Amino acid sequence: NAGVTQTPKFQVLKTGQSMTLQCAQDMNHEYMSWYRQDPGMGLRLIHYSVGAGITDQGEVPNGYNVSRSTTEDFPLRLLSAAPSQTSVYFCASSYGGGGDFEQYFGPGTRLTVT
C-alpha cells in the first residue's frame, strides 16, 4: 500500500493563479480531509468528505473547493490564489467505521503564493 499520496510536493504560484492539489489513498477509506498547517496555528481543517459525492466545509474553507467523485481521490482546488494561502497542505484519510477515526496523513504540499 502506498497509503496517502499528495502531488506536487512544492508549488509556487502568483497571486490570482489557480491550481489543484492532488490527494489519493489506496486504503479504501471513506473519510478524507484537507488541512493547512501554519506556524503557531497547528492544523486547521479546510474541507472534508465522508464518502464519494459528499463533501462539507471545515474551519477555514474560503478560497478552496473540493469534490469527491471516487473513494480514492480528493483534490483541493485554489480558485484564485492569494498570499494568505501560503502554507503547507496535508491530506488525510480515515476508515471511519465503528468510530475508528485514526487519520493517515500524506507527506504534504508546500505552497508559496507571491
Add this chain to the structure above:
Amino acid sequence: GENVEQHPSTLSVQEGDSAVIKCTYSDSASNYFPWYKQELGKGPQLIIDIRSNVGEKKDQRIAVTLNKTAKHFSLHITETQPEDSAVYFCAAAGGYQKVTFGIGTKLQVIP
C-alpha cells in the same frame, strides 16, 4: 466550537528523562483524543489515542491520561531518546468532522 490549548510550545529534555505535554479542551461532547508525532518534512503520524471512557492508556514508553471532569489530557514519554525529537500535536474530536488540533509542541531530546 471546540478549542484545544496545548503547552508548552517547546520542550527540551536530556536523553533518558521524561517529557510531559499537556492539553485542555472546551467541548464536553468531545470523546476521542489522539496524539500525533510530526517529524521534519513529513505528515503527522498517530502515536497513541484515548477515548472518553478510559482514564489512561500506555504503549511501551508512551502513555496518555485523560481527566474528563477537568477537560484536560496529557502525553507522557519516559526514557526519552534522540529519535523522540519531533513536533507533537494533541487533538480533540466529537466526530470525524470535528477534529480540532492544538498548536503543537516541539520536543528536543538532548543526547
